[in-house]
Amino acid sequence: MSTTDASGKIKTVVVLVQENRSFDHMLGWMKTVNPEIDGVSGDRQFFNPISTVDPAAGVLYFGDGSEYVDPDPGHSIQAIYEQVYGVPFVDAVSTPITPPGVAAPPMSGFVQEAERERAGMSETVMNGFRPSAVPVYESLVREFAVCDRWFASVPASTQPNRAFVHSATSNGLTSNDNKRLVAGLPQRTIFDNLHDAGFSFGIYYQFPPSTLFYRCFLCFYPCLIKKRFS
Secondary structure, three states: OOOOOOOOOOOOOOOOOOOOHHHHHHHHHHHOOOOOOOOOOOOOOOOOEOOOHHHOOEEEEOOEOOOOOOOOOOOOHHHHHHHHHHHOOOOOOOOOOOOOOOOOOOOOHHHHHHHHHOOOHHHHHHHOOOOOHHHHHHHHHHOOOOOOOOOOOOOHHHHHHHHHHHHHHOOOOOOOOOOHHHEOOOOOHHHHHHOOOEEOOOOOOOOOOOOHHHHOOOHHOHHHHHHHHO
């Protein structure tokens, strides 16, 4: 976004949208770079039970061994429910929004749900990146402010959260519902507001951008989605 008003101190705003990640996974270990960050201060600080119903199964501690995350851990609304509450999501009818007697989410089901997805995936889930493994992020942390309170707009898949980035709502979308996405989301976006206010903007992308999932986006801004990262 840019403005022709040379008196403004902020000339350009860049928003980089990447995949769903938790703060501790990406930047938690940056506390070793900047102690003011509310992150991870050492080994064996955080852990999850291997089974929320069998204490004898033991626990898995959070480490700094992330290198490349593949395959994707579960991040559907059903998977996140189990990760947060420690009990499986059964179905939309019989699963309560909040389990009975739970005052605050215990965040106890990450290991259990990961193993349900794929044997051995819990090792991937229970690790974050040490600063030397993500040198670009480390440099940004050293030079700029870091927000250490991350919250998902909706505890669900990629596209509903990207819809919140672009339009502050997913219009009820809670999954990567291809039928609804192809039909197009009806709401206004921040790009409509920028255009109406006289600001310029561009969209750079590696994969097809989520802005294509808005019904009238191509009608009004076809020239702004031709730019592509190699």
